[in-house]
Amino acid sequence: MxxxxxxxxxxxxxxxxxxxxxxxxxxxxxxxxxxxxxxxxxxxxxxxxxxxxxxxxxxxxxxxxxxxxxxxxxxxxxxxxxxxxxxxxxDPSTEGLEEVLISASKFGQLKRDIPQKVLSLSSDEITFDNPQTSADLLENTGNVYIQKSQLGGGSPMIRGLSTNRLLITVDGVRMNNAIFRSGNLQNVISIDPFSIAQTEVILGAGSVVYGSDAIGGVMSFYTKKPELAYTENQVFTANSVVRYASANNEKTGHLDFNIGLKKWAFLTSVSYTDFDDLRMGSHGPEDYLRPEYVVTENGVDSMVENSNPKIQNPTGYNQINLLQKLRFSPHEDLSYDLGVYYSATSDYSRYDRLIRYQDDHLRSAEWKYGPQRWFMSNFQVTKINRSSNFYDKLQANITYQNFQESRIDRDYQSIIRNITEEQVDAFSSNIDLEKELSLKTELFYGLEYVFNKVHSYGEQKNIEDNTVVNAVTRYPNGSDWSSISAYTNLKYKPSDQFVFQTGLRYNHVFSHADFTANNAFLNLPFDTAKVNTGALTGAAGISWIPAEIIQWKLNFSTAFRAPNMDDIGKVFDSEPGAVVVPNDDIDPEYAYTGDLGVRVNLNDKVIIDAATYYTYLDDAIVRGDFEIKGNTYIDYNGEYSRVQAMQNAAEARIYGFEAGIQIQFTTALKLTSQYNVIGGYEVEDGAHYPLRHAAPNFGNTHLTWQKHKLTIDAFATYNDEVSYLDLAPSEQSKDYIYASDTNGNPYSPSWYTINLRTQYKFNSGLSCTASLENITDQRYRPYSSGISAAGRNLIVALKYTL
CATH class of the missing domain: 2.60.40.1120 (Carboxypeptidase-like, regulatory domain)
Incomplete structure (x- = not known):
């Protein structure tokens, strides 16, 4: 038995x-x-x-x-x-060539097939990096340089280009609008890092797929998608995060949850962050200290001593981010997705404008941005139909976005407060299609329409009697900007070792501005300005793997940026004693780029990735001296100011080299390092000048140990010096944001930080991420930034997943 x-x-x-x-x-x-x-x-x-x-x-x-x-x-x-x-x-793949990326064609492609260099970060990597904003997230890629004028900032620089020469997309929708400026931008902080599932950065031109502005690169953010239930049972998942950082007393809370049914799914995400004033480091240039600041009591301004000059007062602000998504999938080959996005900051001071001196006192009593608000509603239809003669997969989007921003400034001991408010309504629709023509050939093509309506208001308020009078607006109120385009991209893959891709795009841009209202203040020689121009761009590249250990990538492309309302219609004080006025005679600027990359994989133990590139920018739109009816100076907000305007007055040549290495010592221990060298110059009126947005040589090195529940990352970041002679003329005049060299001239010193980051996963639901950044408490300020970076900073985050 x-x-x-x-x-x-x-x-x-x-x-x-x-x-x-x-x-x-x-x-x-x-x-x-x-x-x-x-x-x-x-x-x-x-x-x-x-x-x-x-x-x-x-x-x-x-x-x-x-x-x-x-x-x-x-x-x-x-x-x-x-x-x-x-x-x-x-075991995780060391190589990563089999990773699927979306941004290069708006449809999934293997990373190895894409002829351009594309960086990517997954949600797990973002969780471990623990960035405070999406600008910090981009910086963690190792190839994107971030400039900040204030704590609520983050303007990316890629391969010597920045601001409106770079494109930002969210779930495939362009965020760039008609008032994206050539000055530093902070719109990227409106994107919540907690809601991101994947980030991809195309290094180099992307105009064939994305149109205007995609000259230096494309930063694509893909937010989390609602997950359907794959059984008859309902699926519920949730994530919650709390985080604290010591350098700016950050207090952050986040919650997201997903409800999945058989055909319906719902995703909700909420994040709130509160920052206090940022503390800089202890060891570095004294030029960066904040010895005094302005306080206003009973309407009277006075300068007071800062009890702790390392505290950058005022820099604190708070921000809320909301995301709601709904997905309906009646069949496996059809889905409808609706996403609603909202982000809003509090008022936040523009710190670099508050540290300027005039004579023996600070120039400004207040200079701040009003709340930066961004709303987007995006409806997308995805259809798979492999029996169609026209497409295998189709994606169609209809999107509405609303952008709001404002500026408030007042000179020291002045009773007049200047206020400008801007709002942009942005409508867009596009259809993108993918078709497999044969086993070796794929076709991607699409159409896009974009329309922007700009609203702009200006006033001056007397803070003593609260009277308000109209003033010149930053942009012509009621102006509009629109674009219609078509593109096609062909992929030919005769074998796993060789891929050829080529594409064309035609864009036509229209804009109209009426300056009648502003001419009461400016007396321009024209009342209206129009843009009616077209641009044809193309690209061709190969990805070639002649042997198992090596891959070559070669790509040639053209790109363009059509003048927007910021170029033809803006009025603002670009620097002390200068005012930018509208110009109705501007053409698109074009870029021609070639880049060559090589990747060497030695048995998954050592991987070397390097690339070099060259860009020629023609008819570059730059700010330069101008005149109105023969006058080179006008009165602007009570100050006699030199007249400037945006003009096709320059060309630029940009070149650089990027190199990275990964050494896998064991399955648990690896070393990674990335270094970027950027050079070039701008030519204007026959004279050569340094590029304003060419970042100094920079890089990082990480030594990471990961085993089961514990990850430890010891890393260093470093940045080369930019001497006075290597500063662009516009930067040389900003001595208030730079350190002084031995001759008393402004320059950007080199700097480094040593950091330690750890993550421990207690179980499948609970994890803790802790970082000690800038361990040696260095006092430094990244190139072109108006605010010093954080000193020694302890960051602790707890995440719970249900």
Whole structure:
């Protein structure tokens, strides 16, 4: 009897093992891996792991060799009869060439097939990096340089270009609008890092797919998608995060949750952040200290001593981000997605304007931005139809965005407060299609229409009697800017080792501005300005893997930026004693770029990635001296100011080199390092000048150890000096944001930081990320920035997942 029971028990265990469900986990942190393809050698049987990493092997035979494949992990295989465990661990892929990226064509492509260099960060990497804003997130890629004029800022620089020569997209929708300026921009901070599922950065031109502004690069943010239930049961998941940072007393809270049904899914995300004034480091130039600031009591301004000159007063602000998404998928090949996005900051001071002196006192009593608000409603339809003659996959979007910003400034001991308010209504619609013409050829093509309406208001308020009078507006009120375009992109892949891609895009841009109201103050020689211009851009590139250890990428492209309302219609004080006025005679600027990249993989142990590039920018739109009816100076807000305007008055040549290395010492320990060298010059009236937005040489080095629940990252960031002679003329005049060299001239000193970041996952739900940044408490200010970076900074974040 006992023998019979033993045989029955062994038989039951054997059958359980054979029929058991397998859980697939990441070998580095033991987290589930959804979306793993599980198939046999003949591919007659296949399964996909669910959100918990679980997959059933019931349909496989005992003698089947079962393969486990995921784009981000190394492939694993085993004979089913030899599988004597319920858990399989997959090792992350060191190479990453099999990663699928979207931004290069708006449809998924293998990273190895794309001829341009594209950076990517996943939500897990973003969680570990723990950025305070999306500007900090971009900086963590190692190839994007960030300038800040205030704590509520972050203006990206890529390959010597920045601001409105770079394009920002959110879920495929362009964020750039008609008032994106050539001066530093902080719109990227409106994107909530907690809501991002994937970030991709194209280094170099992207005008064929994205149109105007995509000259130096495209920063694409893809937010989290609502997840449907893949069984009859409802799916509910949630994430909550609390975070504190010591350098600016940051207090952050975040919550998101997903409800998934069979055909419907809902995703909600809420984040709130509060920052106090930022403390700089202890060791560095004394020029950066804040010895005094202005206070206003009973309407009277006075300068007071700063009790702690390392506290940059005033820089604090707060911000809220909301995201609501809904997905309806009646069939596997059809889905409707609606997303509503909202971001709003409090007022925040423009710190670089508050540290300027005039004679023996600070120039401004107040200079701040009003709330920066961004709203977007995006409706998307995705349809798969492989029997169609026109497309295999179709994506159509209809989007409305609203941007609001304002500026408030008042000179020291002045009773007049200047206020300007801007609002842009941006409508866009586009359709993008993908079609496989043959096993070797794919076609991507689409149409896009964009319309922007600009509202602008200006007034001066007397703070003593509260009287208000109208004043010149920053932009012509009621002006508009629109674009219509069509593009096509062809991908030819005769083998796994060679890919050729080429494309064309035609854009036509219209804009209209009426200066009648502003001419009461400016007396311009014209009342209206119009833009009616077209641009044809193209690109061609190859990705070639002649041997297992090496990959070459070569790409040539043209790009353009059409003048927007900021170019033809803006009025503002660009610097002390200068005012920018409208110009109705501006053409598009064009860029011609070639870049060459190589990637060497030595048995997944050592990976070297390098690229070089050259860009020629023609008819560059720059700010320069101007005149109105023969006058080179006018009165602006009570100050006799030199007249300037945006003009096609320059050309530029930009070149650089990027190099990265990854050394995998063991499965747990690796070293990564990235370094960027950027050079070039601008030519104006035959004279050569340094480029304003060419960042100094910069890089980082990380030594990372990751095993199961614990990750430790010791890293350094470093930045080269920019001497006085290497500063652009516009930067040389901003001595208030720079340190002084031995000759008393402004310059940007070199700097470095040493940092330590750790993450511990207590279980599948609870994790803690802690960082100690700038351990040596360096006092430094990134190039062109108006605010010093954080001193020694302890950041602690707790995340709980349900």
């Amino acid at each position: 006992n023998k019979t029971l033993l045989i029955a028990l062994l038989f039951f265990i054997f059958q359980t093992i054979q029929a058991q469900k397998i859980t697939i986990l990441n070998s580095q942190d033991a987290t589930p891996i959804p979306g793993v393809a599980v198939f046999n050698s003949t591919k007659t049987q296949s399964e996909i792991s669910n959100l918990e990493g679980i997959v059933s092997l019931d349909r496989f035979k005992d003698n089947d060799v079962i393969f486990f494949k995921h784009l981000s992990f190394q492939q694993f295989s085993i004979v089913k009869s030899k599988l004597n465990t319920t858990v399989i661990y997959l």
